[in-house]
Amino acid sequence: MDKLATIKDIAKTLKISTSTVSRALRGQPDVSVETKKAVLSLAKELDYQPNKAALSLLKKHTQTIGVLVPNLDYFFATAIKGIDEVAMEAGYTVMVCQSNESFDRELINTKRLLESQVDGFIISISSETKSFDHFKRLTDRHIPVVFFDRTSSDIISSKVLLDNEDGGHQATEHLIEQGCKRIAFLGGPKNLSISNKRKQGYENALTDHRIKKEKNLIVHCNFSREAAYFSIQKILKNKKRPDGIFAVSDRLAIGAMLAIKEAGLSMPDDIALVGFNNEPIVDLLNPGISSIDQPAFKMGKLSAQTFFDLLKNQDANISREIILKPKLIVRESSKRK
Amino acid sequence: MDKLATIKDIAKTLKISTSTVSRALRGQPDVSVETKKAVLSLAKELDYQPNKAALSLLKKHTQTIGVLVPNLDYFFATAIKGIDEVAMEAGYTVMVCQSNESFDRELINTKRLLESQVDGFIISISSETKSFDHFKRLTDRHIPVVFFDRTSSDIISSKVLLDNEDGGHQATEHLIEQGCKRIAFLGGPKNLSISNKRKQGYENALTDHRIKKEKNLIVHCNFSREAAYFSIQKILKNKKRPDGIFAVSDRLAIGAMLAIKEAGLSMPDDIALVGFNNEPIVDLLNPGISSIDQPAFKMGKLSAQTFFDLLKNQDANISREIILKPKLIVRESSKRK
DNA sequence: AACGTTACCGCAACCGTTCCCGGGAAGCTT
DNA sequence: AAGCTTCCCGGGAACGGTTGCGGTAACGTT
Numbered sequence: 001m002d003k004l005a006t007i008k009d010i011a012k013t014l015k016i017s018t019s020t021v022s023r024a025l026r027g028q029p030d031v032s033v034e035t036k037k038a039v040l041s042l043a044k045e046l047d048y049q050p051n052k053a054a055l056s057l058l059k060k061h062t063q064t065i066g067v068l069v070p071n072l073d074y075f076f077a078t079a080i081k082g083i084d085e086v087a088m089e090a091g092y093t094v095m096v097c098q099s100n101e102s103f104d105r106e107l108i109n110t111k112r113l114l115e116s117q118v119d120g121f122i123i124s125i126s127s128e129t130k131s132f133d134h135f136k137r138l139t140d141r142h143i144p145v146v147f148f149d150r151t152s153s154d155i156i157s158s159k160v161l162l163d164n165e166d167g168g169h170q171a172t173e174h175l176i177e178q179g180c181k182r183i184a185f186l187g188g189p190k191n192l193s194i195s196n197k198r199k200q201g202y203e204n205a206l207t208d209h210r211i212k213k214e215k216n217l218i219v220h221c222n223f224s225r226e227a228a229y230f231s232i233q234k235i236l237k238n239k240k241r242p243d244g245i246f247a248v249s250d251r252l253a254i255g256a257m258l259a260i261k262e263a264g265l266s267m268p269d270d271i272a273l274v275g276f277n278n279e280p281i282v283d284l285l286n287p288g289i290s291s292i293d294q295p296a297f298k299m300g301k302l303s304a305q306t307f308f309d310l311l312k313n314q315d316a317n318i319s320r321e322i323i324l325k326p327k328l329i330v331r332e333s334s335k336r337k
Numbered sequence: 338m339d340k341l342a343t344i345k346d347i348a349k350t351l352k353i354s355t356s357t358v359s360r361a362l363r364g365q366p367d368v369s370v371e372t373k374k375a376v377l378s379l380a381k382e383l384d385y386q387p388n389k390a391a392l393s394l395l396k397k398h399t400q401t402i403g404v405l406v407p408n409l410d411y412f413f414a415t416a417i418k419g420i421d422e423v424a425m426e427a428g429y430t431v432m433v434c435q436s437n438e439s440f441d442r443e444l445i446n447t448k449r450l451l452e453s454q455v456d457g458f459i460i461s462i463s464s465e466t467k468s469f470d471h472f473k474r475l476t477d478r479h480i481p482v483v484f485f486d487r488t489s490s491d492i493i494s495s496k497v498l499l500d501n502e503d504g505g506h507q508a509t510e511h512l513i514e515q516g517c518k519r520i521a522f523l524g525g526p527k528n529l530s531i532s533n534k535r536k537q538g539y540e541n542a543l544t545d546h547r548i549k550k551e552k553n554l555i556v557h558c559n560f561s562r563e564a565a566y567f568s569i570q571k572i573l574k575n576k577k578r579p580d581g582i583f584a585v586s587d588r589l590a591i592g593a594m595l596a597i598k599e600a601g602l603s604m605p606d607d608i609a610l611v612g613f614n615n616e617p618i619v620d621l622l623n624p625g626i627s628s629i630d631q632p633a634f635k636m637g638k639l640s641a642q643t644f645f646d647l648l649k650n651q652d653a654n655i656s657r658e659i660i661l662k663p664k665l666i667v668r669e670s671s672k673r674k
Numbered sequence: 675a676a677c678g679t680t681a682c683c684g685c686a687a688c689c690g691t692t693c694c695c696g697g698g699a700a701g702c703t704t
Numbered sequence: 705a706a707g708c709t710t711c712c713c714g715g716g717a718a719c720g721g722t723t724g725c726g727g728t729a730a731c732g733t734t
Contacts, residue, residue, distance in 0.1 A: 002478045003397075004451070006720055017684045022722060030682060047474055052452045053399070054720035056390035057689040060340075064453075072417060077409035084435065088442075093449050096433040098421065105425075112430050114341070115389045116401075137384055141339045225617075254621060280562075284591060286623040343690055354714045359692060367712060391690035394719040 005046035014038055025050075056117050064093045065307060066113035068123045070101045070150070073251075074279045075296045076124065079148065082300020083122060090308060092119075099126040101223075110134050120144030120311060122303050125151060127189040127223065144310035148303040152193055158310055158319045160303045164194050167292040167326035168201025171246045171274040174290070174328055176209050178272050178336045180244030184217040184235055186228060186256055187248050195220070198248045198276065217242055221252070228255025236263045243271055244334075250275040250282050253289050257333070272334040287332035294326050342383035351375055362387075393454050401430045402644060403450035405460045407438045407487070410588075411616045412633045413461065416485065419637020420459060427645060429456075436463040438560075447471050457481030457648060459640050462488060464526040464560070481647035485640040489530055495647055495656045497640045501531050504629040504663035505538025508583045508611040511627070511665055513546050515609050515673045517581030521554040521572055523565060523593055524585050532557070535585045535613065554579055558589070565592025573600045580608055581671075587612040587619050590626050594670070609671040625668030632661055 007025070011018045016035060024031045024039035025048075031039075042048075056062045065087055069076045080096060087094050095118060097109035106126045111134075113121065120143055123135070132155050138145050139157055148160040175183050185202050188195035199218070206213050219235060221227035228247065235242060236259060245260075247253035253275030260271050267273055267287050275282060278293035306320050344362070348355045353372060361368045361376035362385075368376075379385075393399045402424055406413045417433060424431050432450060436443035443463045448471075450458065457480055460472070469492050475482050476494055485497040512520050522539050525532035536555070543550050556572060558564035565584065572579060573596060582597075584590035590612030597608050604610055604624050612619060615630035643657055 002480075004478070007722095008720070018721075019685080019723075020683055023683090026722090032682060035682085049448065049452045051394070051454060051720050053390040053393035053454055054689085055722085057388070057394065057691095057720085058722060060689080062390070072409055072414035077414060080409060081435070081437070088445070093432070093434070093453065095430070097430070098418070100418070108425070111386065115386045116430065117388060117390050141341070143339075258621075281618045281621075284595075284618075284622055344692095345690070355691075356693080356715080357713060360713090363692090369712060372712085388690050391719085392692085394690080394721095395692055397719080 004051070005043075005048045006051065007048075009046065010039060010042050010048065014042060061119050062117045063091060064095055064116070064118045065304070066110075066116070066118035066121045067094050067096045068099065068106065068109055068113070068121060069096065070099050070124060070126045072096075072098055075149070075277055075294070078296040079124075079300035079303070082297040082302075083304045084300075086301050086304040086308075090304075094122075101126045101128055103128040103130075107134055110138070114138075120146075120307055122146045122148060122307055123151075124149045127192045130191050144307055146303050146307045146310065148299055150192065150194055156319060158306050158321065160299055160306060160322045161324070162194075162294045162299070162326055163323050164197035164326075165201040165204070167276065167294070167328075168198035168246065168248075169205045170201070170326065170328045171198075171276070171290075171292055172202045172205035173208070174330065175244040175246060175272055175274060175334060176205065176211065178244070178268065178334055180242075180272055181211065182214065182217060182240065182242045183211075183244040183246060184219065184232075184242035185246055185248075186231060186252050187218070187220045188223050188252070190220050195248050198246075202246055223249060223251060225251050225255040225258075228252040229259050232256040232259035233262070236260070236265070241271075245271060245273050247273070247275050250277045250279045250289065250291055253282070253291070253333075254285070257285070257289065268332065268334050268336050272336065274328075274334050278329050283331060285333075290331045290334040291329055292326045293329050295324055299324060341388070342380075342385045343388065344385075346383065347376060347379050347385065351379060398456050399454045400428060401432055401453070401455050402641070403447075403453070403455035403458045404431050404433045405436065405443065405446055405450070405458060406433065407436050407461060407463045409435055412486070412614055412631070415633040416461075416637035416640070419634040419639075420641045421637075423638050423641040423645075427641075431459075438463045438465055440465040440467075444471055447475070451475075457483075457644055459483045459485060459644055461486045464529050467528055479651060481644055481651065483640050483644045483647065485636055487529065487531055493656060495643050495658065497636055497643060497659045498661070499531075499631045499636070500660050500662055501534035502538040502541070504613065504631070504665075505535035505583065505585075506542045507538070507663065507665045508535075508613070508627075508629055509539045509542035510545070511667065512581040512583060512609055512611060512671060513542065513548065515581070515605065515671055517579075517609055518548065519551065519554060519577065519579045520548075520581040520583060521556065521569075521579035522583055522585075523568060523589050524555070524557045525560050525589070527557050532585050535583075539583055560586060560588060562588050562592040562595070565589035566596050569593040569596035570599070573597070573602070578608075582608060582610050584610070584612050587614045587616045587626065587628055590619070590628070590670075591622070594622070594626065605669065605671050605673050609673065611665070611671050615666050620668060622670075624670045627668045627671040628666055629663045630666050631663050636661060 007018050007021045011021045024036040099106035146158045151159050219231045221231045245256050275289045275291040278291040282289040282291050344355050344358045348358045361373040434446035483495045488496050556568045558568045582593050612626045612628040615628040619626040619628050
């Protein structure tokens, strides 16, 4: 790889000092028009690009945000698009790392991002993560960190969240209103906050309507279609099968749908189904799956905005918490006449 | 933001030189066991992380790959997962930037990645891009660049591609075998190579089977479901409507499907449909959409591997071109009895 | 003629790390 | 006793860029 042109190269060929070149390049005073012109034209000719590493050393910041997500599915991809949007506007670059839901990778990625001297982090934690020391080490150092979507109540930091409890409540209440009496909860990994909050909303809705919750209607599995399929398949074999299912993600809902269809049951009459995320494909299915819509793009933008707020008031030790409201989109999978 | 611990901090508190600390940290000789132990324990206590910027300045490489993609949809997300896998294994970090299909953003992103001193690039070009000077400037400097999926024949570089022509051929031939006589082609933007190659395969298949191609059955639109919907809606109003459609992406195929359904036509009997990408949702639709499967994950891994090959033999001015074979997955949307 | 002002430019330090080189101390061989 | 290894360690330059400070002309003012 050939060397990129540096300020020294320009200085040497023009027989002036690097200081002058630097000043000329950044439009500072104390440079004559001729030298400035000469520098600028040579810089263009050599396709000069400032070396961020050198800048980083000197200025102690890199104009980059480390973004750490569990995966790049629809939700996170659109959230990242939102982050990217406002970061780019502010002249910042984002470094995206995915943990693949693995704790070890999350560890490695935070370490690497830290080594890369990112100015701060925007994080959604992996489903495996149970200890948060690696994040605490960041906040202890007063590095700006914003958590979005997936977080933990053990973490004290700025957060951009969905009101997951409300989402679970809306979904469950809707199922109750459709006449469901025995509603199953299909959740993600047990230590995942978003899943638990949605479960809390589910349970609250049941109590609100004086329906007693049944332990064997509550299932947890990982976020794969197959796992959901097997979980629901199992539940449907019970002598008292559910007549409604609330799944904490659309992918899980799809797995559930497959099991329901295979069992020869009809939707929504035998079993009504509600998912979560409102991914653009769920309205194409037959039946279209009702789902809780979360504003992923907006969450991304807000995360980046609170990040920059944090960056500005670093001394002020505040941590903002933004909570967005979800919205139920009703489709045929749960709409009984 | 508090300062991260540096080698100097360790040296100062231990009253030794930075050289010794550096040696101790990297397990080099010329360090006594006691000092080494002292350095290591203090480093752990201070949670010392080496400063990549300083390393970059000195060593002229950053152990990072710049990945430039048009978006983060299913295909690119899984490809990136593949890239990430082998990059991580090699101790490299990837910086992902998305152009959002915009030429300007592509320009800005390559510039920023270059400033960040990435060791090379893995690129899939935006659909807007018609000029490739910004990429040529990279290869001229002998910076390792691998293009994958979307590229241009005007670019001389290593590439990891799908045999798109073969894909188009397979899809079209399959439709012909199902008895289709008037097959429409639903393509992406006109300057996009992958779309044009698939079109070439489509046309070749037609000629192979002595079917004359009809200009008004060939449509181009951008990669949105809506655009595809309107395009097909328009075509179906023709007095001689098509009896088969080959769409160059699943999203376009879905748009087509919506138009077909709305027109009250049946699939596959009135119109047979084949998409491209084989995204995991197309088998859930009703009918399941036949699609050309491309090994996205494998393409990502291969891209990263050829990248590292390039990195090793930088002097050798070779450029490898890997071409993968696609595979047609037949579903109900095109399977006539 | 002496002084002040202005315009332009270079010197040198600094950021964190590596690495070459030189050097001192201790132990060993002649 | 003189010389040679061996083991540790530190000095200092280098990477690319910014910046405060000082310096030198040329010019204008008294």
